[in-house]
Amino acid sequence: MEKIIEVRNLEKVYKKKKTKELVKAVDGVSFDVYRGEILGLLGPNGAGKTTTIKSICGLLKPNGGSVHINGFDSNKERLKAVNYITAVLEGNRNIYWRLTVRENMEYFAGNRGISKKAIQGKIDELLVFFNLKNKEQELVSSLSRGMQQKLAIAIALLPDTDVILLDEPTLGLDVETSYEVRDLLKQIVSEQGKTIIISTHDMPIVQDICDRAVIINGGKVVADEKVEDLIKLFETRAYSFTIEEVLTEQQKVAIHNHFPIVEINDLQINVTLEKEDDLYIIMDILKSNQTKIEKIDRTTVDFEQVFMQLIKEGNDIDTAVASH
Numbered sequence: 001m002e003k004i005i006e007v008r009n010l011e012k013v014y015k016k017k018k019t020k021e022l023v024k025a026v027d028g029v030s031f032d033v034y035r036g037e038i039l040g041l042l043g044p045n046g047a048g049k050t051t052t053i054k055s056i057c058g059l060l061k062p063n064g065g066s067v068h069i070n071g072f073d074s075n076k077e078r079l080k081a082v083n084y085i086t087a088v089l090e091g092n093r094n095i096y097w098r099l100t101v102r103e104n105m106e107y108f109a110g111n112r113g114i115s116k117k118a119i120q121g122k123i124d125e126l127l128v129f130f131n132l133k134n135k136e137q138e139l140v141s142s143l144s145r146g147m148q149q150k151l152a153i154a155i156a157l158l159p160d161t162d163v164i165l166l167d168e169p170t171l172g173l174d175v176e177t178s179y180e181v182r183d184l185l186k187q188i189v190s191e192q193g194k195t196i197i198i199s200t201h202d203m204p205i206v207q208d209i210c211d212r213a214v215i216i217n218g219g220k221v222v223a224d225e226k227v228e229d230l231i232k233l234f235e236t237r238a239y240s241f242t243i244e245e246v247l248t249e250q251q252k253v254a255i256h257n258h259f260p261i262v263e264i265n266d267l268q269i270n271v272t273l274e275k276e277d278d279l280y281i282i283m284d285i286l287k288s289n290q291t292k293i294e295k296i297d298r299t300t301v302d303f304e305q306v307f308m309q310l311i312k313e314g315n316d317i318d319t320a321v322a323s324h
């Protein structure tokens with residue numbers, strides 16, 4: 001696989017305006033992006049995703065580390081590097097609501113130095129692809145949020161760059177439009193050979209379309225794996241216990257204390273263990289009140305559970321380090 005972006009030991013420190021306090025937003029982030037993949041960049045609020053994305057597309061100067069795009073240093077050879085990238089950072093907020101759909105496309109093409117005449121064919125092609133052809137003369141302000149979001153992505157495709165960065169592409173979209181956007185993104189990669197980086201909180205979209213996930217928490221990478229491998233890894237830790245009598249309150253509290261990801265319904269306990277050995281902890285809790293186990297099954301997990309667990313594990317490490 002050909003590497004198209006290399007992020008190494010990225011660091012960014014902000015100074016808060018009022019208090020002058022320093023905030024380390026990104027703290028030694030490294031990862032690679034390969035041509036033709038959809039990479040999910042994930043993390044809780046304030047994890048450092050936007051800072052990382054802005055550093056990749058040259059909108060922010062990091063305090064340390066480097067970003068190379070197609071071999072070009074995005075700091076030292078900024079113009080060459082960013083030529084390979086377009087970004088949709090704030091979706092529908094970065095397009096002009098008082099211009100029509102087509103005028104927006106012509107305007108942004110012009111911004112990238114492409115003449116109005118030369119881009120007409122490409123605009124038509126994209127309008128058809130995004131199902132916006134019958135809206136081309138309408139003002140953006142009159143479009144639905146989903147249509148505005150599709151237009152923002154279509155605009156990003158105008159300069160025909162290798163890499164597209166999308167910040168929260170499905171934020172605020174209804175389920176149907178979210179599925180439509182997912183399908184369009186998959187097609188962009190499979191038919192046009194693009195590489196996409198998505199920053200999102202939408203875990204179903206990650207499970208559905210991302211090949212790999214880089215998870216950031218507290219400015220550090222806590223996971224960098226293929227999505228299917230992460231799910232498989234956690235599936236080996238996900239168990240469902242069927243018991244013969246309901247648990248006592250004490251047992252429930254003990255299970256909740258040990259396992260953050262757990263669901264207890266009458267005679268069923270679904271739990272994701274942190275390590276396989278933890279099976280014995282549950283057994284002990286059940287044994288403490290002679291609760292009989294009818295059966296133990298492995299269960300399936302979704303990416304949301306995987307994400308929660310990885311963030312939790314990262315926090316545990318931080319707490320353990322902080323308490324030493």
Ligand SMILES: Nc1ncnc2c1ncn2[C@@H]1O[C@H](COP(=O)(O)OP(=O)(O)OP(=O)(O)O)[C@@H](O)[C@H]1O
Nearest residue numbers: 014015016023025043044045046047048049050051
């Ligand atoms: N301009 C700024 N000045 C000061 N602190 C900032 C600035 N931008 C971001 N931060 C801080 O840096 C940290 C990382 O922010 P960042 O926006 O990169 O996170 P994020 O993962 O994109 O979060 P979200 O999911 O909420 O968008 C946060 O603690 C944030 O408050």
